[in-house]
Amino acid sequence: MKTLKENKNGLLKRTELVLELESEKNPRFDEVRKKLAERFSKPEENIDVYNIRGSFGKNTFIIKANIYESKEDFENMKKLEITRKKRKEAKKSQEKTEEKSE
Secondary structure (H helix, E strand, O other): OEEEEEEEEOOOOEEEEEEEEEOOOOOOHHHHHHHHHHHHOOOHHHEEEEEEEEOOOOOEEEEEEEEEOOHHHHHHHHHHOOOHHHHHHHHHHHHHHHHHHO
16 A cells, blocks of 8 residues: 555644555455554544545555544544535425425
């Protein structure tokens, strides 16, 4: 596993990583999380692997992950993340309440 980019983000209390991994088969998120925990000496629950991308016919994979300083920081960031689907649902429900009030 080779580190391509490592950025310390003091505001969000995390280390942002872009890694390159050579593997015969697609690595699973939990496998990558374990490897990162061993390499950086952090507990697995503080690590967020959010992207594993491979190219067809190649054995190299680009992995994007964040390592948080504490479990509380990780949980706080997950609460703040809003997915596209949730934003659409919130927008639809807001439009429905506006239609009913008119």
